[in-house]
Amino acid sequence: MKSVMLFLLSLVGVATVAWAASPGVEQQVDGITVARPSDTGAALVNPGMGWTMHYYSNVPDNYGSHLAAGDTAERFPGVSTVYLRVPWSMVEPEEGRFNWALLDTPAQRWIAQGKKVAFRITCSENWLPWATPEWVKNAGARGTFYEFGNGPVDKGPCWDPDFGDAVFLEKLGRFLAAMAARYDGNPDVAFIDIGSFGLWGEGHTHMSSRVPEDRADELIRRHIDLYVEHFPRTLLCISDDIVGHDAAGDRFPLTDYALSRGVTLRDDSIMVQPPPRQWYHAGLAQAFWPKLPVILEHEHYGGSKERGAWGDGTRLLEAVEEYHASYLSIHWNPWPLLDENRAVIDSINRRLGYRLQVREIRWPDRVVIGRPFRVDSAWTNAGVAPCHPGGFMTLTIKDDEGAIIAVLSDESLDMRMLAVGLPGEAPVVQHVSEFTAGRLAPVTRPGTYSLFVSVGRRDGTPAIALPLAGDDGQRRYNMGVVTLVESP
Numbered sequence: 001m002k003s004v005m006l007f008l009l010s011l012v013g014v015a016t017v018a019w020a021a022s023p024g025v026e027q028q029v030d031g032i033t034v035a036r037p038s039d040t041g042a043a044l045v046n047p048g049m050g051w052t053m054h055y056y057s058n059v060p061d062n063y064g065s066h067l068a069a070g071d072t073a074e075r076f077p078g079v080s081t082v083y084l085r086v087p088w089s090m091v092e093p094e095e096g097r098f099n100w101a102l103l104d105t106p107a108q109r110w111i112a113q114g115k116k117v118a119f120r121i122t123c124s125e126n127w128l129p130w131a132t133p134e135w136v137k138n139a140g141a142r143g144t145f146y147e148f149g150n151g152p153v154d155k156g157p158c159w160d161p162d163f164g165d166a167v168f169l170e171k172l173g174r175f176l177a178a179m180a181a182r183y184d185g186n187p188d189v190a191f192i193d194i195g196s197f198g199l200w201g202e203g204h205t206h207m208s209s210r211v212p213e214d215r216a217d218e219l220i221r222r223h224i225d226l227y228v229e230h231f232p233r234t235l236l237c238i239s240d241d242i243v244g245h246d247a248a249g250d251r252f253p254l255t256d257y258a259l260s261r262g263v264t265l266r267d268d269s270i271m272v273q274p275p276p277r278q279w280y281h282a283g284l285a286q287a288f289w290p291k292l293p294v295i296l297e298h299e300h301y302g303g304s305k306e307r308g309a310w311g312d313g314t315r316l317l318e319a320v321e322e323y324h325a326s327y328l329s330i331h332w333n334p335w336p337l338l339d340e341n342r343a344v345i346d347s348i349n350r351r352l353g354y355r356l357q358v359r360e361i362r363w364p365d366r367v368v369i370g371r372p373f374r375v376d377s378a379w380t381n382a383g384v385a386p387c388h389p390g391g392f393m394t395l396t397i398k399d400d401e402g403a404i405i406a407v408l409s410d411e412s413l414d415m416r417m418l419a420v421g422l423p424g425e426a427p428v429v430q431h432v433s434e435f436t437a438g439r440l441a442p443v444t445r446p447g448t449y450s451l452f453v454s455v456g457r458r459d460g461t462p463a464i465a466l467p468l469a470g471d472d473g474q475r476r477y478n479m480g481v482v483t484l485v486e487s488p
Contacts, residue, residue, distance in 0.1 A: 035479045036360050039382070039467040041350060043077035045114070046464050047389040048190075048293050049326045049353025050080025052118060053334060055106045057300070058085055058125060058200055064106055066333040072113045076334045078349040081190045082110040083329065085120040085201070087131035092175055095135050100182065111188045119183070120193035122201035123172070124160050124208055132161045132168070141167040144209040151210045160209035163197050164219045169226070172196055176230040185233035190327075191295065194227045194238040194263065202268050203242035216242075217254055228261050237266045237295055240281040245269060250283035264288055266295035266327075270319050271309045278315055282322035293326030293353070293388050301332030313344040317351070324420065326353040326385045351423065355383040356391075356415055356455055356466055359428055363395075363451065366483045369438035377453075380428045381418035390416035391455040391464045396476050397437060397484070398450050405449055405484075407460040408435040415455055415464070437484060448483045452476035 044050075053073050055064035073079045084103050092098050107117040125131035126148035137143055142165045145156035161168040183189050195201025197220050199208040205216065220242050227236050243252040255265065265288040271278050285294050296319055304310040320328060328348065330337060338345060359378040367373045375395065381387060393413060397406040410433040419427050438444025454476040456463035462475035470478035 031365050032362050033365050033480050033482070034360065034362050037358060037468050037470075037477070037479065039355075039357055040469055041346075042467055043346070043349035044353075044355065044465045044467060045078060045080045046353065048387075049383075049385070050328075051076060051078050051330050051352075052081040052083040052190075052295075052327050053079055053330045054085065054332075055082050056084045056086045057331065058087070058122065059127065060086060060090070060102075062300075063331075063333050069109070072110050072115060073330070073334050074113065076330065076338050077345065078352065079115070079330065079334075081116045081118050081327070082106055083118045083120075085122065085193070085195070087122050087125050087128055088172075088175065088196075089128070089130050089133040091121060092133055092178075095133070095139075095171070098178060107188070116188055116190035118190045118192065119179075120195035120201050121175075121179070123163075123196045124158075124199045124201070124205075126158055126199060126208065129158055132159070134159075136161065136168060136171045139167055139171065141165045141171070143168075146209050149207050151208070158208070160205070163211065164215070164222065169222070173226060173230070176226060180230040183234065184231045189234055191235040191237055191264075191293075192227070192231055193266065194223055194236055196226075197223045198239075198241070200268075202239045202245075204239075204245055206245070220254060221257055224258055224261055224263060228263065235264065235293070236262070237264045240265055240267045240284055241269065243281075243284070246277075246280050248280065250286065252284070255284060256287070259287060259291070262292070264292035264294060266297060267323065268297045270296050270298040271304045271315060272299040272307075274307060274309045275311075275315070278309060279319055279322075282319070285323040285325075289324035289326075289385055293385065294323050295327040295329075296320065296323055296325045297329040298331050301337050313341040316341075317344055317348050320348055320352055321384055324384045326388065328352055350382070351384050353383050353385050354381050354387040354415075354418075354420075356380075356387060356418070356464060357382050358453060358466065358468070361453060361479055363482060366485050367437055368487050369444050369446065369484050370436065370440075370487055372434050372436045375433045375435060377431050377433065378428050379413070379415065379418060379431060380426045381415070381420050382424075382426055384420055386420060387415040387418060387464070389463070390414050392458055393431075393433065394454045394456065394460040394462070395435060396452040396454060396460070397482060398452060398472075399447070400450075402472070405444060406437040408437060409458060409460040410435070411458050444484060446484050446486050448481055451479050451482045453479050 123132040142162040144152045144160050147153040147156040198204045205211045238258050357380050362376040364373050392411050394409040413431045454462035468477040
């Protein structure tokens with residue numbers, strides 16, 4: 001691991017040189033065109049990965065209030081998602097009367113820019129007496145007053161529900177049903193946190209109402225089941241702190257249960273403390289990342305710096321590597337974070353999530369219309385995580401005016417199957433495709449055309465940005481030319 005980190009540190013230092021854009025190599029050999037496009041080094045915004053901006057971080061003033069209404073952090077490279085984390089009481093201040101505008105207003109600003117949204121609704125906050133709405137208590141739900149850090153206290157300033165109380169669960173279930181009606185299966189929603197148990201929704205109560213550990217395990221399972229029931233079509237995640245914020249170990253029954261229900265892992269505790277205790281559960285993530293996107297949240301940037309936990313920021317890159325992270329937070333005003341850590345952020349963007357590279361692609365210079373032809377390609381995933389959304393290679397042939405002449409999709413290689421590796425060591429997959437242009441309709445005329453490559457849906461719709469030059473504006477990338485000729 002030490003040698004890997006030395007490599008990563010050197011990568012940060014030479015980022016502007018090693019990843020400078022260079023043109024691809026195209027040549028013709030014995031009637032075959034060969035293109036070897038270079039990685040541009042650009043940050044990619046893709047499905048199932050990227051930086052998540054804490055627009056609301058429990059307290060609504062953190063950190064969206066620092067941004068102008070029209071500022072969707074476009075200047076921050078790789079930002080893909082706006083993250084909205086607020087107490088339940090602010091979304092449903094009266095039973096059955098919802099303040100959805102609190103969520104939908106920032107969400108629509110970001111969705112209009114092609115971004116996604118993610119949520120956590122919490123039931124326990126140390127700065128707010130009623131994170132769970134007071135009307136839930138007044139309806140008969142049992143609970144505990146507490147003082148932050150000191151546990152249950154008569155007439156304490158904050159109230160936790162009994163997280164297994166029947167009235168609480170019934171009211172919570174109704175709220176989740178209303179939320180699911182709006183957001184479950186919504187294509188603009190990246191993920192939803194299971195945030196209804198424990199302080200700040202992190203799954204622990206050791207600083208609040210101090211639920212006994214044996215009972216907490218059973219209650220957390222019930223909360224997992226409740227979310228899975230209401231959000232069957234949305235990626236769900238849960239904090240690693242459900243097993244203990246500093247518990248050592250790589251496997252726990254509770255997180256195994258979450259994984260069995262299709263719930264992924266997020267670690268809310270990166271770089272809270274100085275080395276060597278900057279995170280605890282990279283080992284725990286190993287069961288999750290091959291199957292589901294892992295989400296990392298670093299400590300509030302200012303607080304992390306004050307405690308000496310941030311250092312020069314390169315530890316954040318190390319965390320991305322160890323967790324095989326797909327998502328990473330922007331947990332502060334984005335501009336100081338970016339301006340003070342630009343080299344590290346650029347290096348993270350070349351590893352975070354997946355990064356599909358086409359190392360080489362070969363096709364015939366001349367293709368007979370209506371007859372099969374062979375295309376050889378070499379692909380690798382230069383990121384730390386699998387391409388969880390999956391995707392398929394498509395060749396698109398276009399004329400000089402940009403009109404589509406042929407769309408040729410190959411379903412035999414799913415990019416989800418590309419393995420990841422250490423920096424520069426991911427395996428390269430050689431693939432052979434067979435296509436036919438102009439068979440029957442539409443009419444395909446002879447001529448010399450541009451050939452584009454893309455990755456996306458089975459029907460040829462591009463979905464995944466590639467680190468290539470020559471983008472046509474729709475995530476298709478110009479590889480060269482091909483001549484279509486009539487059958488002899």
